[in-house]
Amino acid sequence: MDEQGRLMQARGVGIPGLPIHGGPQTLTPHPMHEPPTDNGEPRKQDIGDILQQIMTITDQSLDEAQAKKHALNCHRMKPALFSVLCEIKEKTGLSIRNSQEEEPVDPQLMRLDNMLLAEGVAGPEKGGGSAAAAAAAAASGGVSPDNSIEHSDYRNKLSQIRQIYHAELEKYEQACNEFTTHVMNLLREQSRTRPISPKEIERMVGIIHRKFSSIQMQLKQSTCEAVMILRSRFLDARRKRRNFSKQATEVLNEYFYSHLSNPYPSEEAKEELAKKCSITVSQVSNWFGNKRIRYKKNIGKFQEEANIYAVKTAVSVTQGGHSGANSPTTPTSAGGVLAPHDGPWLQ
DNA sequence: CCTAATGATTAGTG
């Protein structure tokens, strides 16, 4: 028991180089490396007393402790003692060990940052932002419908998200700075009454920053989510499908039925049709793909439509000169169905 | 509501 008590005490203040005077008289330590100065003993005694007071201060009543604290605080040895204790804390790594400096730049955070940048949420201000967003849409979406009407809606929503994101980010930043200065002030304040090394403060600031950056990551993550939802809601044309204008379908149908024997527009023809209908080339291709398959699947259903558009005579199809004598008569005379049976594309 | 029409997407093919 006695031994254990000694051990505990020794563990508490038993610091190499700082002899203790708390134990039994018989146990006066005599470190070998202590310089044999004449007045070494009184000084050691002095420090030992201070330490003893510090150790017992928690056992005392508040008022009494307050007075003792004050007395200790004003002791001439205090600064030196504190600096020594700070050094010891550093050396023993009492408060370190959680400083995995240079954390490997969390790959997930990188991913989020890159994505936000690509979406134009994080990057520079307005102009570049929307351009970046459009570029990203074109790059990943493959098809970038420049139908600006609904696109502006998308941009509005995106800039809304961005606004919120930046506001939140700034709020976090401010809160972080506030908290940091608060903690620093607190530590500085405390450093008058307990040994705190500057490095410790530095480390504390680092911890705070890491914590806040993890909060920031949450913000980034949810922002990314919001952008993704917006994307799928507005840019996925499948969801936001708009029928082509009457005029556009007219142009397309005209081409289709006037080239019924070979309804495969060349790339140039597609480009021209796209321009005329103010849609993209891919949309033209989609339209023709759909039209061909649906026409073939049920020719009867399209007869009426065919007759309407057939009044425009085919121009130079691959070689079909058969319909030369066909004059554009009144639609009522088209009771006899036009025969599209010459389509090799029907197999 | 339901259904047909319709533009877009996807898997599969050459």
Next chain:
DNA sequence: CACTAATCATTAGG
């Protein structure tokens, strides 16, 4: 890569 065929998701209309 262009195309077909099937399918999805939305729109228009009864």
